[in-house]
Amino acid sequence: MKSKITLKDIAKELDVSISTVSKALKNSKEISKETKDRIKAFAKFYNYRPNNIALSLKNRRTKNIGVVIPDIVHHFFTTVFRGIEKYANSMGYNVIICISDESFDKEVINMEMLANGSIDGFILSLSAETQKKNDFTHLKELLDQGIPIVLFDRITQEIACDKVILNDFEIASEAVSHFVLSGAKKIALITTERYFNVSENRKNGYLEGLKLNNLKADDNLILTLPHNKDNTDLITKFFQNNEVEAVLCVNEIFAVQCMGIIQHLGYTVPDDISIIGFTDGILSQNSSPKLSTVAQHGEKMGEKAAKLLIDRIESAEMEEEPFRTEVINATLIKRGSTIN
Amino acid sequence: MKSKITLKDIAKELDVSISTVSKALKNSKEISKETKDRIKAFAKFYNYRPNNIALSLKNRRTKNIGVVIPDIVHHFFTTVFRGIEKYANSMGYNVIICISDESFDKEVINMEMLANGSIDGFILSLSAETQKKNDFTHLKELLDQGIPIVLFDRITQEIACDKVILNDFEIASEAVSHFVLSGAKKIALITTERYFNVSENRKNGYLEGLKLNNLKADDNLILTLPHNKDNTDLITKFFQNNEVEAVLCVNEIFAVQCMGIIQHLGYTVPDDISIIGFTDGILSQNSSPKLSTVAQHGEKMGEKAAKLLIDRIESAEMEEEPFRTEVINATLIKRGSTIN
DNA sequence: TATTAACACGAAACCGTTTTCGTAACTTTT
């Protein structure tokens, strides 16, 4: 077991000073060619690599970014994460990930743990609890300390920082119009409780879509489901009690559950009822018929978020750039669960 | 913007030495009560937190672990990761994640990047390419440098380290027996190319299951599908050309694709054909009928892997413990795609 | 009263780098 070699080791072995070794390896012209060659050869032979931690301490830059997401077993977040990792890596950054598990406390604790030097900035999607509490002091404190933050998807207007969001409103409206074009008039929405701002946006987009098409909104056609429960009964009753021609679901689980129940009730998709979901995930791609859905382009979102953050990190000390909000354009993927 | 406060700042402000501050905050009894109180109050007021990087440099311990997985948009890996994160976090460790993207080079580069001080150990599942190449020199070198590694799921016998695996062989055999109990004799296997050792183990377990039940293996009933392709035609032909009563699939995507195709061909699941998949993921839970499947208990696997690694890290310097291989027992979840 | 012990603190080394500055030994210029 040969432990990692340091500058000091090289210096001692070659009988020069540490500074000389450092300079030689950085190809400084302060050092003579012969000495440089000797040192480089030796370093190469022993596979010298500078210690990241020492560099971080010296440079006050870790080249690490912290990512805090509510859940990892979730298609959308993993695609975003993939985008983050991809871009970050290409820029020489590593990614430290923390899962808030939808908990405010875990979000706070994790971020504080990382904030003491471990990372240069955060990319964050708010936990459900944080959104419910509407308490963002932890974020404000970090920003105060000069640690840049980029929010994505589950954001808040309460804090000033870079953000990346989806055009939820517009795409929901577009989905409704798509239903209308195929002849539907009784268009339902299945959504989650409203402290998720994305759900709220989608709902408003849905309402706007109805308005644009001169349809009247009907509260009975909006089903709000609780989080993390078995919703089979609620959905079944919903379709038994209401005449529905099309349904927009704010996520793909709802969509695929709906489809199962609708089929079970004896209707056919899309002939009797059309369905559009959100998230072009594994479920949408493998159901039968395949689900028409809103592709959120998570990977692109992640790349954008990472770019915003790294730009901000690397331009620090510069004059403060104004904060930006990037909008990712969702696209409607038309598959078997709608009439095209 | 108030930048982070350091020991030096406190020392200067309170007109004591840095050592005194450090000791006071660690409640050393070398320091008088009054001085300690003064310093603690000051530190608390300014929300002093020691700099992680400085601590890492001093202690030569980062309290970070590196996780390298082939893919993040993948239910099994995310559950394992969740287990890792959970345990690691509870022990005060952070998790740096790298995605190898099934590429040998990315695996090597990422690990080397982290190995220069950024982490105290690795948890790794081999990339497809690495398994194909059968080249593990990068792992050997890291082990040589004294960096502990824990392999999970996609492992290799070529290197000596702690490992966590699933009892793929036994559970596949058990699945076959379950089919037999419900009356099936013509039992098929749908698998991936064999350089995935888990697939190989599952296949061997399948064969063993047949043998145990006095059934003859039939090569025609084994369908090997290429990676990342649209396999619809291959699967369709397979079921058109072969009489099959039950099928074991090595992952849930194959299983749900199978089910769709089987139903499309006019058979019913499970009456005509039973299906068991691997991975109790979102697909299995939301298909209709719901898929009977092998639960891999990824979270448990992740926790075990993290525990093995952290134990190893924290017992370093101690006499070398022998390497361990933990086996996670998969369980068969019987749902609608089999006759129970 | 002289010696020893306890107390409370500071100086300095160390972790592994980078970088500024100083300087001895040549070389070139006048």
Place this chain on the structure above:
DNA sequence: AAAAGTTACGAAAACGGTTTCGTGTTAATA
């Protein structure tokens, strides 16, 4: 031959902590 400029390197500070050891001041003991 003296002054100035190069060359090639080393010493030391800095990043932010921890920890060992030394020491001056008191208090306890002989």
